[in-house]
Amino acid sequence: MYENRHLPISVEPMISYPRKAQVGKNYLMTIDLQLSKDSEWHYEEEEYPVHCMLETSPLFSSKPVGEATIVLHRFGGSYGPAKFLLKAAQIEMEGKIKIILVNRWGVPIRVLRLDKVQVRQQSNDSPKLVIDYEEVQTVSKITNWIMKGLGSYTDGATKQAEMLGMSS
Numbered sequence: 001m002y003e004n005r006h007l008p009i010s011v012e013p014m015i016s017y018p019r020k021a022q023v024g025k026n027y028l029m030t031i032d033l034q035l036s037k038d039s040e041w042h043y044e045e046e047e048y049p050v051h052c053m054l055e056t057s058p059l060f061s062s063k064p065v066g067e068a069t070i071v072l073h074r075f076g077g078s079y080g081p082a083k084f085l086l087k088a089a090q091i092e093m094e095g096k097i098k099i100i101l102v103n104r105w106g107v108p109i110r111v112l113r114l115d116k117v118q119v120r121q122q123s124n125d126s127p128k129l130v131i132d133y134e135e136v137q138t139v140s141k142i143t144n145w146i147m148k149g150l151g152s153y154t155d156g157a158t159k160q161a162e163m164l165g166m167s168s
Contacts, residue, residue, distance in 0.1 A: 009048070010036035011072070013112055014081070017097065020118045021060070021088040029054075029062070031099060032081035033070050041074040048072045050109070052082040055098035059119055060086040088119045 011033040018027045031052050035041075050070045056062045065083040072078050099112040 009042060009072070010039040011110075012036055013099075015099070015112070015114065016081075017114060017117070018086065018088075019116070020120060021086075023088055023092060023119055023121050024090055025088050027060075027086045027088070028065070029084045029086050029097075030081040031070065031084075033072055033078055033101075035072065035076045043074070046074045048074075049104050051102040051104075051106075052084075053100040053102060054084060055100070056086060058089055059093060059095045059097065059117055060088055062086050092118075092120050094118045 012035075014032045014034065015030070017029040021027060033050060048071070050072060052064075052068045052070065054062050062084045065085055068082045068084070070078045070080075070082050095117055097114040097117055099114070100108050101110040101112070103109050
């Protein structure tokens with residue numbers, strides 16, 4: 001399923017995608033990475049951007065929602081997944097999705113293959129079925145707005161606790 005191509009750090013992919021999609025429907029695919037437990041950080045920078053390229057044809061057409069980049073942080077995890085809107089083909093078929101992870105210089109560093117993906121007339125397995133691209137963009141904007149608000153709230157609460165001598 002996964003093919004490693006000398007990724008300087010060891011990562012675990014977390015991918016959400018429709019394994020059984022319904023003909024003509026839209027789906028949200030997310031790709032995230034986290035550092036493996038035994039991985040060591042070999043970079044001077046604290047962040048390492050990984051760009052995602054998809055090969056979904058003929059099963060789906062795809063377009064990124066926002067940036068198609070995952071930014072890994074040296075202390076583990078990322079700042080959030082890369083998101084793609086997938087539109088299932090108009091006819092039934094089975095195939096694979098290929099994900100190519102690329103470094104900042106455009107060099108492929110890892111290839112992921114998701115096999116046995118199906119497009120059917122009827123599907124009982126429809127994770128993250130979405131209506132359209134605008135819906136996905138709106139949800140992304142709301143999530144970002146909430147996270148920014150929480151970030152400033154927690155930063156402010158931390159500063160207040162420090163001023164009162166209540167921080168650890």
